Amino acid sequence: MKVYxxxxxxxxxxxxxxxxxxxxxxxxxxxxxxxxMGKTTNALERVFEGLQKSDRxxxxxxxxxxxxxxxxIVDDLWHxxxxxxxxxxLFAELERYVAGTVYRPEEAEAHYDTIVxxxxxxxxxxxxxxxxxxxxxxxxxDMRRCFRTEQRHKDAAVDIEASAPLLRAAVAEGGEGLFVxxxxxxxxxxxxxxxxxxxxxxxxxxxxxxxxxxxxxxxxKDVDGVLNADPKIFPDAVQIAELNYLDTIELAYSGAQIIxxxxxxxxxNKNIPLYVRPFGDKRKPGTVxxxxxxxxxxxxxILKKSQVLLTIRSRDFSFVLEEKFASIFxxxxxxxxxxxxxxxxxxxLSLCVDESWHIDExxxxxxxxxxxxxxxxxxxxxxxxxYTDELWHxxxxxxxxxxxxxxxxxxxxxxxxx
Ligand code: ASP
Ligand code: MG
Numbered sequence: 001m002k003v004y005x006x007x008x009x010x011x012x013x014x015x016x017x018x019x020x021x022x023x024x025x026x027x028x029x030x031x032x033x034x035x036x037m038g039k040t041t042n043a044l045e046r047v048f049e050g051l052q053k054s055d056r057x058x059x060x061x062x063x064x065x066x067x068x069x070x071x072x073i074v075d076d077l078w079h080x081x082x083x084x085x086x087x088x089x090l091f092a093e094l095e096r097y098v099a100g101t102v103y104r105p106e107e108a109e110a111h112y113d114t115i116v117x118x119x120x121x122x123x124x125x126x127x128x129x130x131x132x133x134x135x136x137x138x139x140x141x142d143m144r145r146c147f148r149t150e151q152r153h154k155d156a157a158v159d160i161e162a163s164a165p166l167l168r169a170a171v172a173e174g175g176e177g178l179f180v181x182x183x184x185x186x187x188x189x190x191x192x193x194x195x196x197x198x199x200x201x202x203x204x205x206x207x208x209x210x211x212x213x214x215x216x217x218x219x220x221k222d223v224d225g226v227l228n229a230d231p232k233i234f235p236d237a238v239q240i241a242e243l244n245y246l247d248t249i250e251l252a253y254s255g256a257q258i259i260x261x262x263x264x265x266x267x268x269n270k271n272i273p274l275y276v277r278p279f280g281d282k283r284k285p286g287t288v289x290x291x292x293x294x295x296x297x298x299x300x301x302i303l304k305k306s307q308v309l310l311t312i313r314s315r316d317f318s319f320v321l322e323e324k325f326a327s328i329f330x331x332x333x334x335x336x337x338x339x340x341x342x343x344x345x346x347x348x349l350s351l352c353v354d355e356s357w358h359i360d361e362x363x364x365x366x367x368x369x370x371x372x373x374x375x376x377x378x379x380x381x382x383x384x385x386x387y388t389d390e391l392w393h394x395x396x397x398x399x400x401x402x403x404x405x406x407x408x409x410x411x412x413x414x415x416x417x418x
Contacts, residue, residue: 050098071087153194153195238298309403343414
């Protein structure tokens with residue numbers, strides 16, 4: 001078995017779906033994981049906000065736009081104004097859910113998951129129907145039934161042991177060796193829909209590869225492979241031919257948008273190679289990520305945007321580190337806030353974290369627990385692995401730099417956004 005993963009950008013229009021079909025070709029014994037088309041997940045997040053704020057007009061407007069967008073892709077694929085019943089049924093379900101749900105703040109994340117999951121349900125339904133129509137018989141797999149996750153919404157981990165028999169049974173039912181399943185979603189033990197974290201489809205594909213003992217996983221992207229930096233920010237970016245799992249996990253964790261950080265572990269555990277390949281050209285080699293590759297030689301620059309710097313100090317001046325670490329981190333964990341960088345002094349603990357809707361709530365809770373908290377917004381975190389003197393002077397110095405942490409090989413810089 002091989003696993004292919006297609007992200008939202010690669011299936012954002014009919015040409016993308018036709019291209020997916022071309023890339024699959026006559027490959028069988030293949031499990032295809034697909035994300036929501038284009039910016040659908042963002043639109044569904046606005047549907048959720050509409051529910052949250054009881055803004056019916058917003059909900060109606062967003063769903064109407066999503067209907068038109070998906071209908072446009074279907075019409076283009078079938079070269080005719082076609083209405084697919086299964087797509088209509090999904091929209092009807094979504095509308096019924098939003099209309100019939102009384103919003104409860106304590107269930108916000110469960111509502112969110114149920115709503116945003118429709119992006120992947122729609123994309124895989126359309127793609128499965130189109131592949132069949134174009135002569136590639138396949139089986140649509142409902143990942144809500146095959147991935148058993150932990151009982152946690154918005155950022156659930158897949159319980160691999162519990163999921164393995166479910167997924168294997170679904171695959172054993174046949175499907176001409178071609179399977180189409182949703183990235184990003186699963187089902188909790190209580191039967192509700194869960195999601196695995198934004199951009200989580202890579203992780204889905206890796207878990208599928210792990211469970212089915214795939215020979216490889218390929219992620220088809222709109223770049224030629226993994227670069228040492230984002231070319232939009234660092235103009236002299238170059239492509240990397242091979243990476244090992246360890247470097248990749250560090251890169252992903254630092255914010256390189258190659259692959260979701262949770263993707264590597266399931267692959268590493270079974271030594272499954274991961275190919276990052278350009279969807280525009282099947283002949284190009286892309287980048288391969290596997291265990292034995294040597295460490296990379298060019299410097300790698302990763303910029304994580306949308307950061308907030310929290311500086312936490314105990315009000316009674318006790319040494320934060322010695323006494324309060326555990327309580328601070330468990331409080332942050334409750335609000336799903338993860339520290340991307342930690343810096344401490346005698347009485348201060350500074351944390352660089354992603355901007356999120358929970359930060360102000362977390363700050364309130366920290367204050368109630370006896371801490372002073374300062375928040376610096378509009379920050380970014382730049383990580384340079386294998387830095388040179390020149391890169392050091394260019395990026396690690398200057399008044400916009402708030403924190404700089406360096407080892408012999410890596411420097412991490414928290415700085416004010418320009
Ligand atoms: N559709 C989801 C998102 O946009 C998952 C993914 O794309 O991987 O976050
Ligand atoms: Mg996406």
